Amino acid sequence: MFFNGSTEASSFKRIICFLFVVFLAAYGIIPDLTDSVSVDASESRSNWATKAYEQNCEAVVCIQGDKVDELNNSSKDAGKSYNGMGTGIIIDERGYIVTNFHVVEGIRKIQVTTFDRNVYTANLVARDTDTDLAIIKINARQQLKTITLGRSHDLIPGESCIAIGNPYGYAFSLTDGRISGIDREVDVNDSLVYRVAIQTNTEINPGNSGGPLINVDGEMIGINAAIRQGAAGIAFAIPIDQVTDVAAKLLAEIAEQSNTHGLKVYQEEIENSNHSSSLPSSLSRGNRFNVVVESVENNSPAAEAGIEKGDIIKGIGQYHISNKLDFSRALIDVKYRDDIAFSILRNSETLDLAVSLGPPHKEQFAQSGSSYSRNGMPKSANSGFAPKTAVQKKNNLDDFVWETLGFSYTPMPEEEYKRMVAQYLSERPHGGVVVKAIREGSLMARTNIMSGDVIVGIHEWVTTSQNDVRYIAKNWSNIRTPKGTVEIELFRDGKLYFTEIPLK
DSSP: OOOOTHHHHHHHHHHHHHHHHHHHHHHHOOHHHHHHHHHHHHHHOOOOOHHHHHHHGGGEEEEEEEEEOOOOTTTTTTTTTEEEEEEEEEEEEETTEEHHHHHHBBSSSSSOOOOOEEEEEEEEEETTTTEEEEEEEEEOSSSOOOOBOOOTTTOTTTTTTEEEEEEGOOOEEEEEEEEEEEEEEEEEETTTEEEEEEEEEEOOOTOOTTTTEEEETOOOEEEEEEEEESSOEEEEEEHHHHHHHHHHHHHHHTTTTTBOOEEEEEEEEEGGGGTTSSSOOOHTTTOOEEEEEEETTTTSSHHHHHHOOTOEEEEEEEEEEESHHHHHHHHHTOOTOOOEEEEETTEEEEEEEEEEEEEEOTTSSBBBBOOOOOOOOOOOOOSSSSOOHHHHHHHHHHHHHHHHTOOOEEOHHHHHHHHHHHGTTTTSSOOEEEEEETTTTSSSSSOOOOOOOOEEETTEEEEEEEEEEEEHTGGGGGGOTTTTTEEEEEETTEEEEEEEEEOO
């Protein structure tokens, strides 16, 4: 056989070379280059943002629905319907979703689309208008993936973040940016103020509200809530510490429609905890918090089961408990007279105790005040949307304290108080409340008290709990003293101080 030197011989040589390469690859003499190229290309395209999105996108939902403008005074436009949209975040695999209240307020039919494009109708089950947060519920066809929660107390201006949301209806969109500032006070409208907002330059548009702000570790650090009209690159988010605290209280309210247990608990960071040294490494690994029993109501189901003050709750039923939100979630579907197992840690020993839950009563709550440092008292938002829930009734009492005395506060966890005032503990063992914010122009503003001070007494009363402070505010107008002032005892940086507050 003869070949043309310029064409046929060249083709023959290419065929022989190809067969030779196939032979070498088949016997492992040379590597499969196509696989290595594809792996390198995939890794080169991946970064922290793609990983954070992949980790959390299934825990994000898109919210849409028809709103009716009932506030428009024009007879022509009264009752006008328009399409609203926003974003939500799955915090419980059974379908509980947290979002901004303004996203779902006034929606006649809340439509939720999950990442797998399933569409559900949601119900508004709880809301806190003071913080512009709400919880909605869908009846999912399967267990849902939940968001990865982080912290917001240690945010650093300049650190990177991403947002996932539904801007202008473009579902599950990702935008990236940085933290621009922390603890911003943002006047949203005449009835709502975000007092400790995160400022970010991440692109936030209509439809992003209610969606997560996520850090480089793939953890949610806030809920995107507002944009600055007329400004580019200025948006605000509600810090996750505040979100989880409010969500835990709202879920506790839902749970207490079905049962009671008699416990008050608080959450403390493990590295700062007196209990951390007693934690087995298998239990503490990966957890940031202990959920500690603050008090046990006398003759309550928890007391009868043998749960004691200071116990660390590690599990309830099938749920591992690593924060207050877990504590509330675990008790949602449990009914009166159901027996549920509490796994607790006491003096390095793990105990399993069966609690037979009691009947519900509205005004009992599972959690005490928050232990984190960046939470303020927003102005009251009276929407008139629906009858007030038990949580909101209690919030109104704190609003009364805010208006009468001029400060917001949270009870200091007992163990934290003991550490702070160790040298004075025998004289003042009862505890105190931490000042969170002071209202400008108020009675409290006329003293030298500041945020972070721990008030342990006002006039002749101790201030151990929220109820103590509320009682003082309600009886303030009846107090009479020769000087027209009353004494306040407080701790600042572990030292005891006295000051006076005017009665009027």
